[in-house]
Amino acid sequence: MSGQRVSRRKLEDIRASLADRDLQILVSVATHRFLTTRQICRLHFADKPTETAALRSANRALEKLRGLHLLVALERRIGGVRAGSGSYVWGLGHIGARLLQRADHVDGLPRRQRQREPSTTFLGHTLAVAEVFLRLSEIANRGEVALLAVQHEPACWRPYNGPGGGTVRLKPDLAVVTATEMFEDHWFFEVDLATEPPSRVVRACQNYQAYRQSGIEQRRLGLFPAVVWIVPTGRRKATLESHMNQHDAISARLFTVITLDNLEGLLQRGAAFASTAQAEAENNRAE
Numbered sequence: 001m002s003g004q005r006v007s008r009r010k011l012e013d014i015r016a017s018l019a020d021r022d023l024q025i026l027v028s029v030a031t032h033r034f035l036t037t038r039q040i041c042r043l044h045f046a047d048k049p050t051e052t053a054a055l056r057s058a059n060r061a062l063e064k065l066r067g068l069h070l071l072v073a074l075e076r077r078i079g080g081v082r083a084g085s086g087s088y089v090w091g092l093g094h095i096g097a098r099l100l101q102r103a104d105h106v107d108g109l110p111r112r113q114r115q116r117e118p119s120t121t122f123l124g125h126t127l128a129v130a131e132v133f134l135r136l137s138e139i140a141n142r143g144e145v146a147l148l149a150v151q152h153e154p155a156c157w158r159p160y161n162g163p164g165g166g167t168v169r170l171k172p173d174l175a176v177v178t179a180t181e182m183f184e185d186h187w188f189f190e191v192d193l194a195t196e197p198p199s200r201v202v203r204a205c206q207n208y209q210a211y212r213q214s215g216i217e218q219r220r221l222g223l224f225p226a227v228v229w230i231v232p233t234g235r236r237k238a239t240l241e242s243h244m245n246q247h248d249a250i251s252a253r254l255f256t257v258i259t260l261d262n263l264e265g266l267l268q269r270g271a272a273f274a275s276t277a278q279a280e281a282e283n284n285r286a287e
Contacts, residue, residue, distance in 0.1 A: 032130040070096035151175040185271040186225035198243040226271035
């Protein structure tokens with residue numbers, strides 16, 4: 001993005017000028033690759049008394065970070081110009097990436113940033129995955145479900161040996177650990193925006209089953225995480241479930257398809273409930 005060069009001394013001066021929340025915003029944008037202004041509001045300005053106050057504070061902070069060339073705003077805006085300042089999409093700038101690489105307590109962040117605007121499909125999926133993380137955080141803040149761990153891409157990817165002996169990578173969008181009063185649950189989340197044919201989702205399910213058969217996750221955790229597909233509509237949910245049910249090789253016990261509005265209920269009930277519900281569906285199909 002911004003290719004401006006800056007000396008090490010200047011970089012240290014910029015770092016010294018940042019408040020803790022400024023650095024937290026940079027880390028969030030780097031972790032998710034792209035975030036909208038409103039998503040940043042919800043992540044870092046939820047302490048403000050009103051949504052308007054939060055948006056105003058976020059805009060001030062983001063303009064400061066843009067002025068320092070730490071963040072850049074994409075030309076494309078979510079909802080168009082009429083959506084106002086909350087529609088801006090932010091990515092990490094070249095100087096922001098350098099600053100985070102020099103922060104000793106910040107690791108696991110991408111070392112290279114995109115130098116051009118992302119495609120509409122890539123951006124939409126990236127923001128949708130960020131939205132799932134936001135919902136997880138907001139659910140946890142309400143206190144009924146604890147969010148114990150979250151792995152983003154590529155940390156959540158899982159390598160294993162494929163049929164030909166070569167290395168294959170399972171690439172969930174998020175790997176998450178949650179807990180209720182009684183249980184700890186492990187999840188793989190996949191975000192589907194109905195932009196891919198159902199056949200590709202079926203192939204992804206087959207990859208999950210191949211990884212499950214490798215036993216890697218079970219040896220590490222003692223279990224295999226529940227796999228949850230988050231889809232935009234009930235119609236898409238029905239479509240994916242229908243295609244999964246047409247393949248006898250796909251176990252309904254492993255996969256759950258929900259809309260985002262059902263996420264909180266699923267987390268509260270837990271992975272064991274999801275597995276049981278899917279097993280019942282599989283039995284009904286067999287009958």
